[in-house]
Amino acid sequence: MLRVAIDGPGGTGKSTIAKAVAERLGLEYIDTGAMYRSIALKSIRKGVDAEDEPAVVDMLSDTVIDFNDNKVYLDGEDVSGIIRTNEISMAASTISKLGPVRAKVDEVSRRLASTKNVVMEGRDIGTAVIPDAEVKLFMTADSSVRAMRRYKQLLEQGKPADLDEIKEDIEKRDYQDSHREINPLKQADDAVFMDTSDMSIEENIDAVCELIANKTGRDV
Ligand code: DC
Secondary structure: EEEEEOOOOOOOOHHHHHHHHHHOOOOOEEEHHHHHHHHHHHHHHHHOOOOHHHHHHHHOOOOEEEEEEEEEEEOEEEOOOOOOOOOHHHHHHOOOHHHHHHHHHHHHHHHHHOOOEEEEEEEOOOHHHHHOOEEEEEEOOOHHOOOOHHHHHHOOOOOOOHHHHHHHHHHHHHHHHHHOOOOEEEEEOOEEEEEEEOOHHHHHHHHHHHHHHHHHHHOO
């Protein structure tokens, strides 16, 4: 059994790295943030206030979330593309504070990790979702570096971008994710810390694969 848990704040490139590592090692990639994003999307579509716990619980009672083949499904609909907006990032961070929302995503995440070898990324994988994961990593990067990466990405996509605004949003979400009551973003005591501020994507992928090889004796 091989379960790789990667946690860290938003915009660190965790998804890119986790996906590439999963592909290289033949593991299943699970993006838990995408599941929180899907629930946030549904709350926006239905006009449910993300801070209104009873209303969110009611909405969850007929909500089915699944993650399969790098895609997230909300009530059977592939929403992988449309959840990647700034509005959904903030709404996901807000709705993820609620216990019943976390329980729902945790249940799906644990089920997936119990049947497959996985690279799972999020905020609380090593601390709460799979605390006994074989490899645990806490990945971060300076908020200015994260903002610049995002800024360049938006410009490349021909989308409008304001560097100061992006940095402000990143720091706001960092604060919210690490100060909530239930399973906040936090490095697990036994997780390896990795600052990726000065790493290229290739260097980062290599570093993670090397760590997995060292921890598990697996040839990568
Ligand atoms: O990784 P992401 O940016 O897609 O995550 C979106 C939000 O979901 C994040 O700001 C907080 C929440 N989240 C969480 O609370 N726990 C996780 N394991 C993953 C994401």
